[in-house]
Amino acid sequence: MDKAQIIQLLGSALAIGLMVLLAGWARIARPMPRLTAQGARDLLAVEFPDEPVDAVWIDGDGAGLVARSGDQALVLWRKGDGYVAREAPLSRLSEARLVDGRVRLKLGDGAPRLAVPNGVWPPLELRA
Amino acid sequence: MKTFDPVQMAIPFFVVAVFLEILLARLGKTKAHYEPRDTAMSLTMGLGSTIAGLFTAGITFAAALWVYEHRLFTIPMNAVWAWVALFFAEDLTYYWFHRLAHERRVWWASHVNHHTSTHYNLSTALRQTWTGGIAGTWLLWLPLSFLGFPPAMVAIQKGVSLVYQFWIHTESIKRMPRWFEAVFNTPSHHRVHHARNARYLDANYAGILIIWDRMFGTFIPEVDEEPCRYGTVKNLGNFNLLHNVFHEWVGIGKDVVAQPRHALGYIFGPPGWSHDGSRDTSHTLKAKWRARTSAAKAREDTAA
Numbered sequence: 113m114d115k116a117q118i119i120q121l122l123g124s125a126l127a128i129g130l131m132v133l134l135a136g137w138a139r140i141a142r143p144m145p146r147l148t149a150q151g152a153r154d155l156l157a158v159e160f161p162d163e164p165v166d167a168v169w170i171d172g173d174g175a176g177l178v179a180r181s182g183d184q185a186l187v188l189w190r191k192g193d194g195y196v197a198r199e200a201p202l203s204r205l206s207e208a209r210l211v212d213g214r215v216r217l218k219l220g221d222g223a224p225r226l227a228v229p230n231g232v233w234p235p236l237e238l239r240a
Numbered sequence: 241m242k243t244f245d246p247v248q249m250a251i252p253f254f255v256v257a258v259f260l261e262i263l264l265a266r267l268g269k270t271k272a273h274y275e276p277r278d279t280a281m282s283l284t285m286g287l288g289s290t291i292a293g294l295f296t297a298g299i300t301f302a303a304a305l306w307v308y309e310h311r312l313f314t315i316p317m318n319a320v321w322a323w324v325a326l327f328f329a330e331d332l333t334y335y336w337f338h339r340l341a342h343e344r345r346v347w348w349a350s351h352v353n354h355h356t357s358t359h360y361n362l363s364t365a366l367r368q369t370w371t372g373g374i375a376g377t378w379l380l381w382l383p384l385s386f387l388g389f390p391p392a393m394v395a396i397q398k399g400v401s402l403v404y405q406f407w408i409h410t411e412s413i414k415r416m417p418r419w420f421e422a423v424f425n426t427p428s429h430h431r432v433h434h435a436r437n438a439r440y441l442d443a444n445y446a447g448i449l450i451i452w453d454r455m456f457g458t459f460i461p462e463v464d465e466e467p468c469r470y471g472t473v474k475n476l477g478n479f480n481l482l483h484n485v486f487h488e489w490v491g492i493g494k495d496v497v498a499q500p501r502h503a504l505g506y507i508f509g510p511p512g513w514s515h516d517g518s519r520d521t522s523h524t525l526k527a528k529w530r531a532r533t534s535a536a537k538a539r540e541d542t543a544a
Contacts, residue, residue: 127255131255132280140265141275161529191478
């Protein structure tokens with residue numbers, strides 16, 4: 113790398129920092145209201161259109177949900193200003209341990225920590 | 241003729257345009273959403289792509305030069321007709337590169353990170369690959385040099401195409417004039433390309449001209465009743481930069497190790513292909529969507 117390239121690289125890094133700061137300051141991310149029962153159903157219909165939903169549990173923060181679909185768990189959790197969807201065997205998620213009122217679900221490249229307000233995991237909705 | 245890099249020249253314009261889009265969105269003058277971590281990922285991918293490109297630039301340019309030495313014709317770099325011919329030839333090459341980059345997993349592995357943002361704004365345009373050189377998609381441009389276009393000329397036109405594609409990564413522009421939408425790639429056409437809705441998958445591969453999609457049957461128009469949802473079919477579960485760069489490569493590696501007899505399918509099959517059919521490809525997702533749509537229509541007709 114010559115001097116000009118290094119200067120350009122540093123300038124680019126500075127510009128990136130400024131643009132990210134500006135994006136944070138502008139507060140123009142998508143609004144993310146707490147999940148409601150209807151909102152949860154709507155999200156599930158979009159992300160898992162072919163899966164029948166037997167029951168839905170929404171976490172205490174209103175930022176994630178686990179739905180029972182037969183012996184499968186349909187999981188949605190907030191990432192940034194959107195949601196990530198994953199499917200896993202319900203039995204595996206039921207084995208997750210509750211720590212400080214939260215359960216950490218290991219789902220490949222994501223590990224949401226969902227709030228369990230009454231300290232009961234798995235919640236009644238997810239029990240077959 | 242003096243050569244230049246259109247992308248390098250356009251970088252200040254890219255920065256100013258992103259600043260403007262954010263500010264105008266903040267003032268409510270245009271439609272754009274920016275999430276800081278998503279923005280950071282897109283912009284860092286752009287910078288990293290430039291650096292990664294330096295490592296393979298020598299090989300790719302040397303290969304183009306070698307091919308050019310064995311060219312069929314000698315095409316002058318200073319002739320207008322040559323630039324017009326190259327404009328169409330390069331854009332057609334881009335179409336097929338882009339189509340392969342979506343329809344074959346090994347090339348999707350290097351291109352997927354351009355599609356992992358759940359946003360569609362000008363910063364998304366800069367979310368460029370780090371592994372394109374390794375994936376070898378640059379080989380597709382070699383026939384242009386074999387025909388006789390000087391490698392520098394091809395590089396310039398590739399840059400022009402990339403710069404053109406910057407401005408179409410926006411929700412701020414709803415539709416261009418009808419004649420423009422008919423011929424050129426536009427924000428509307430490219431929103432469809434970045435959408436993860438089943439109806440929009442594997443469509444609108446165009447670089448500058450949308451005519452190739454219309455000719456080869458991959459054109460899908462944006463419809464107002466189904467707004468685009470952006471990202472990949474299975475959105476990433478974290479904001480980890482390296483995961484974004486390498487996750488599909490790692491996925492290929494795991495599948496090949498687990499099923500060596502089906503290695504070719506996992507490498508060169510469409511994204512989502514599996515030896516036992518347990519995963520969804522764009523094709524199966526679209527088929528399911530069509531079945532749901534037909535069933536819903538049948539229910540409506542029965543009710544009526």
